[in-house]
Amino acid sequence: MRRFIGRSTALAATLLATTSLAQAADVEVLHWWTSGGEAAALNVLKDDLADQGIGWVDMPVAGGGGEAAMTTLRARVTAGDAPTAVQMLGFDIQDWAAEGALANLDDVASAEGWDAVVPAALQRFSKYDGHWIAAPVNVHSTNWVWANKAVMDELGIAEPSSWDEFIAAMQKVKDSGRTALAHGGQAWQEATIFDGVVLSTGGVDFYRKAMVDLDPEALGSDTMKEVFDRMATLRGFVDDNFSGRDWNLASAMVINGDAAFQIMGDWAKGEFLNAGKVPGEDFLCFRVPGSAGMVSFNSDQFALFEVQDEEAKKAQAAMASAVMSPEFQSAFNVVKGSVPARTDVSDEAFDDCGKKGMADLAEAAESDTLVGSMGHGHANPAAVKNAMYDVVTAHFNGEFDSEAAVEELVNAVEAAM
Numbered sequence: 278m279r280r281f282i283g284r285s286t287a288l289a290a291t292l293l294a295t296t297s298l299a300q301a302a303d304v305e306v307l308h309w310w311t312s313g314g315e316a317a318a319l320n321v322l323k324d325d326l327a328d329q330g331i332g333w334v335d336m337p338v339a340g341g342g343g344e345a346a347m348t349t350l351r352a353r354v355t356a357g358d359a360p361t362a363v364q365m366l367g368f369d370i371q372d373w374a375a376e377g378a379l380a381n382l383d384d385v386a387s388a389e390g391w392d393a394v395v396p397a398a399l400q401r402f403s404k405y406d407g408h409w410i411a412a413p414v415n416v417h418s419t420n421w422v423w424a425n426k427a428v429m430d431e432l433g434i435a436e437p438s439s440w441d442e443f444i445a446a447m448q449k450v451k452d453s454g455r456t457a458l459a460h461g462g463q464a465w466q467e468a469t470i471f472d473g474v475v476l477s478t479g480g481v482d483f484y485r486k487a488m489v490d491l492d493p494e495a496l497g498s499d500t501m502k503e504v505f506d507r508m509a510t511l512r513g514f515v516d517d518n519f520s521g522r523d524w525n526l527a528s529a530m531v532i533n534g535d536a537a538f539q540i541m542g543d544w545a546k547g548e549f550l551n552a553g554k555v556p557g558e559d560f561l562c563f564r565v566p567g568s569a570g571m572v573s574f575n576s577d578q579f580a581l582f583e584v585q586d587e588e589a590k591k592a593q594a595a596m597a598s599a600v601m602s603p604e605f606q607s608a609f610n611v612v613k614g615s616v617p618a619r620t621d622v623s624d625e626a627f628d629d630c631g632k633k634g635m636a637d638l639a640e641a642a643e644s645d646t647l648v649g650s651m652g653h654g655h656a657n658p659a660a661v662k663n664a665m666y667d668v669v670t671a672h673f674n675g676e677f678d679s680e681a682a683v684e685e686l687v688n689a690v691e692a693a694m
C-alpha cells in the first residue's frame with residue numbers, strides 16, 4: 278500500500294509538472310473559424326504551433342463576421358479572464374489597444390522586420406500609437422462573387438462584367454427555377470454585400486466619402502439611394518428561406534448547384550476547396566460587377582492580451598512569430614481563401630482565385646483603390662458599423678424603401694458618432 282501511494286504521488290507530481298509546463302506554453306485562442314473551410318485553415322495554424330511545442334486551447338465562438346465572438350470577449354475580459362490570443366478585425370483592435378489591454382509586440386516585430394513587409398493599410402490596424410499590438414494573418418476582401426460554373430454553362434451565362442449584365446444573368450437563373458443569389462439573412466452578410474454594391478455603384482471616392490469619412494452629403498446622396506435600390510433588386514433574387522441562414526450554408530447552395538451566385542468575402546473559397554471543388558472548373562470567382570480594380574479588404578489579426586507570466590509571454594511571442602512566418606502565411610492562406618498579409622510571399626502555391634486576389638490587392642494598393650470593408654470593421658468604428666448594419670438589414674427586409682433608408686442612414690450614423 279505504502280509503495281502504491283509512493284508511486285502514485287510520484288506520478289501525480291510528474292503529471293503536475295508536465296501539466297503546468299504545458300499550460301505555461303499554451304495559448305488559448307478565441308476565434309470564430311467554425312465552418313468546414315475555416316476549421317481546415319485553423320488546423321494549419323494549430324499544427325504549425327504544435328510543431329513548435331505551443332499547446333492550443335480552443336475557444337471557438339460561432340458566428341460569421343465575429344460579432345458573437347466580440348461579445349464573448351468582452352464578457353471574458355470583464356470577468357478578469359481574458360484569453361491569451363484573439364482573432365480580431367480592424368477598428369476593434371484599435372479599441373482594445375486604447376483600453377491598454379493588448380501586449381506590445383515590438384520586440385518580435387523589429388527582430389523579424391515586420392515594418393518592411395506588412396502593407397501600410399494593415400499596419401494602420403496592427404499598430405497603436407506607433408507600437409505593434411497585433412499580428413496580421415491574412416487579407417480577405419469582400420467584393421467578390423462566387424459562381425457555379427455548370428449552372429452558368431447550362432444556362433449560357435457568361436461572366437458578367439457590368440451591374441446590368443449581372444442582373445440579367447440572375448434573371449435568367451431565376452427564370453430557370455433555381456435560386457439566383459444564395460444568401461443568408463444576417464446583418465453582417467447584408468453588410469458584406471453592401472460593401473460591393475457601394476463600390477460598384479459609386480466607385481472608390483464615393484465609398485471613402487460615405488463609409489470612411491462618414492460625410493452626411495455622401496450618405497444622403499442620390500448615389501446612396503441607388504445603392505439601396507440595387508440592394509432591393511438583389512433581395513428579389515434570394516430564396517424564401519434566406520432568413521438567418523449561415524453564410525457557409527449559402528456557399529453550399531452554390532457548391533451543390535442549387536443556386537448560381539453568392540456575393541461573399543473570399544473565405545467562401547475555403548468552403549469550395551473544402552468540398553473538393555476546383556476554381557475555373559467547378560466554380561468561378563470574379564469581382565462584384567462594376568467594382569473591378571477596387572478592393573474592399575479586411576484582415577484577420579491576432580491580438581494578444583497582456584499577461585504577466587513569463588512563460589505565457591514567451592508562448593505569445595512564439596505564436597506571433599509563427600503567424601508571421603512567410604511559409605506559414607502561404608500554407609494557411611491557400612486553405613483559408615485569403616491572401617498573405619506580407620508583400621514578400623510568392624503566389625506560387627495559390628490557385629487562380631488566390632493569384633487574382635494577390636494581384637488585385639497589390640494593384641489596388643498601388644493605384645489607391647484599396648478601401649477598408651465596412652461589413653468587416655475596417656471602414657469605421659464598431660458603433661458606426663452597427664448603426665449601418667441596422668439600416669442596411671432593415672431595408673433589405675423591407676422595413677424601409679430606399680428613400681427612407683438613405684434618411685435613416687444619415688441619422689443613424691450621426692447618432693453613432
Ligand code: GAL
Nearest residue numbers: 340341342343544575577653
Ligand atoms: C470574417 C473573417 C473571415 C471569415 C468570415 C466569416 O470577418 O475575417 O476570416 O471567417 O468572417 O466567418
